[in-house]
Amino acid sequence: GAGVSQSPRYKVAKRGQDVALRCDPISGHVSLFWYQQALGQGPEFLTYFQNEAQLDKSGLPSDRFFAERPEGSVSTLKIQRTQQEDSAVYLCASSWQLSTDTQYFGPGTRLTVL
Amino acid sequence: SQQGEEDPQALSIQEGENATMNCSYKTSINNLQWYRQNSGRGLVHLILIRSNEREKHSGRLRVTLDTSKKSSSLLITASRAADTASYFCATDGGGKLIFGQGTELSVKP
Numbered sequence: 001g002a003g004v005s006q007s008p009r010y011k012v013a014k015r016g017q018d019v020a021l022r023c024d025p026i027s028g029h030v031s032l033f034w035y036q037q038a039l040g041q042g043p044e045f046l047t048y049f050q051n052e053a054q055l056d057k058s059g060l061p062s063d064r065f066f067a068e069r070p071e072g073s074v075s076t077l078k079i080q081r082t083q084q085e086d087s088a089v090y091l092c093a094s095s096w097q098l099s100t101d102t103q104y105f106g107p108g109t110r111l112t113v114l
Numbered sequence: 115s116q117q118g119e120e121d122p123q124a125l126s127i128q129e130g131e132n133a134t135m136n137c138s139y140k141t142s143i144n145n146l147q148w149y150r151q152n153s154g155r156g157l158v159h160l161i162l163i164r165s166n167e168r169e170k171h172s173g174r175l176r177v178t179l180d181t182s183k184k185s186s187s188l189l190i191t192a193s194r195a196a197d198t199a200s201y202f203c204a205t206d207g208g209g210k211l212i213f214g215q216g217t218e219l220s221v222k223p
Contacts, residue, residue, distance in 0.1 A: 004156070033210065042202050042213030043157070056210060091156060093211075102147070103211060105156040 002026070004106035006092050012112045013082045021077045021109045025094030032075050033103060034067055035091040043091055049075060082113045120203060120214040128222050133190040135217040137203030138183075144206045146179055148188050151200045151216070160188075160201075195223045 005024045013019050025032050031050055035043035036059075045059040051072040060067070064083075069075040079086055089110050093103040121136045139146070145164045149157040163170045163179045163186065170177045176189040190197055198221045204211040 031209075035211075040215075042204075042215050043211070045207075045210040045212065048210055056208075059210070093157075098209075102159050102162060104159065105149075107156040 004092055004094055004104055006090075006106040006109050008109060009107060010110050010112075012114065014114055015084060016081050018078065018080045019082055019111065021079075021090050021111070023075045023077070023092030023094075023106060025073065025075070025092070026104055027073075028096070029094035029104075030072075030097050031095040031101070031103075032069060033093040033095075034075070034077050035093065036061075037089040037091055037108070039088075046077070046090075079111075082111075084113050087111055087113045120201070120217045122217060123215070124218045124220070126220040126222065127193055129193060129195055131193055131221075133193050133197070133219055133221070135188045135201050135219070137186045137188070137214050139186075139203070139205050139212075139214075140184065141205075141207075143181070146177075146186050146206075147204045147211070148175075148177060148186075149202045149204060149213075151202065153199075157202065190219075193219075193221045195221050197221045 007022045033048050034046040037043040047067045048056040049069040052069050064080045066078045089108040091108045093105045095101040095103045119138050147162045148160040151157050161172045161177050163177050174191045179186045200216045200218050202213050202216045204213045
């Protein structure tokens with residue numbers, strides 16, 4: 001079956017622009033996660049949804065970052081007024097039911113802020 | 115902030131050799147997972163070991179867990195060039211995964 005997909009795969013933004021990153025989880029997966037991966041580092045947790053409910057957003061670095069999953073499937077991570085330090089790969093993952101189930105990752109969106 | 119540290123940060127071996135990577139973590143865990151990431155791609159789940167398990171095998175992979183030392187190791191036997199990738203351990207932090215910084219493995223043909 002289809003895995004987690006993310007779009008766009010690459011995004012270049014000028015500093016100050018808003019961006020929206022999309023994640024399509026595996027069909028039927030209840031839990032959805034966003035992670036940020038800086039170059040040469042491991043992924044760092046941003047936020048977690050169970051269906052449409054955002055249960056944990058403790059990893060969002062600032063109020064410029066906003067995530068939603070209005071119908072409990074597709075999710076969008078929005079970054080307002082992008083800064084150079086936002087440059088990273090943004091990974092989305094989904095899991096079947098519980099947040100402790102195996103997480104399946106998408107290919108990521110590489111964001112470069114100039 | 116990241117939970118664990120992986121050792122070594124980089125490892126270069128010849129095809130056919132075994133590769134061992136170590137991971138240490140700080141807090142108590144429910145489980146520990148290992149992931150592989152090829153250059154420019156997403157993470158692929160390799161294996162999960164629960165806190166009450168000491169060793170687990172999957173194909174050419176062998177994972178050990180020592181909760182008293184808060185450490186885990188991943189052994190890849192008979193390595194292949196296709197095993198070249200970054201390997202990350204991740205612990206369960208209340209649902210979210212907490213990753214180490216990874217070991218970059220290079221397997222030369």
